[in-house]
Amino acid sequence: MEAQKIFVDYLKQNDLKNTPERMVILQEVMKLDKHFEAEVLFEHIKSINIKVSRASIYRTLDLLVQCDLVNRINFDNTCFYYETTMNKxxxxxxxxxxxxxxxxxxxxxxxxxxxxxxxxxxxxxxxxxxxxxxxxxxxxxxxxxx
Ligand SMILES: [Zn+2]
Ligand SMILES: [Zn+2]
Known part of the structure; x- marks a missing residue:
């Protein structure tokens, strides 16, 4: 998976931990082809019975934005939409x-x-x-x- 390689490389280069949580979040993000809110992603991951904290969702989304795998769209400075940049x-x-x-x-x-x-x-x-x-x-x- 290309996105995974980009993310793993990014984490390595920045001395960040490659955790199973982060990999799951990346995987689920890549499955979403529409614009989504962080909260929606959080609920989705909960619904498939994976335990991930809300904080790590936000943190991982930030990282994915930094390595250009995800695009952040500012809605009103308190609310953001996200979308993957792969194949788009x-x-x-x-x-x-x-x-x-x-x-x-x-x-x-x-x-x-x-x-x-x-x-x-x-x-x-x-x-x-x-x-x-x-x-x-x-x-x-x-x-x-x-
Ligand atoms: Zn309207
Ligand atoms: Zn879009």
Missing amino acids: SSHDHFICTECGKIIEFYYSEIEKIHKNITDKFELDISEYSHQIYGKCKDCKQKKSLK
């Missing part, structure tokens, strides 16, 4: 502030803008985050019905 091309997110729905989108124009910015300012972008917040179609309709 870059995309951006619209997040509904009413119901929390996430819509993924990709426009090559955005990639082009990045390229223009890197060229113009001679930058090397390692990471970017582009989120749009607002009301989704359903929530917009609900509002106008009131």
Whole structure:
């Protein structure tokens, strides 16, 4: 498993312990193909009868973000969504502030803008985050019905 190798290497390089807990969390994260909250992952791991503390879920997710296996999407600074980066091309997110729905989108124009910015300012972008917040179609309709 490629992700496991990346993670194990990362732990080794950073003098962090490779624990069975961390490996289980990684395995379960890789199975989730949607955006998820840390709490959802915690409940999921509990439901398959594996004992993992909430703290180690958060800690391991942080580590997975640091080694680029997982992408963290900021919802409102207190709540985050996570998604795996494996087998996924870059995309951006619209997040509904009413119901929390996430819509993924990709426009090559955005990639082009990045390229223009890197060229113009001679930058090397390692990471970017582009989120749009607002009301989704359903929530917009609900509002106008009131
Ligand atoms: Zn909504
Ligand atoms: Zn996404």
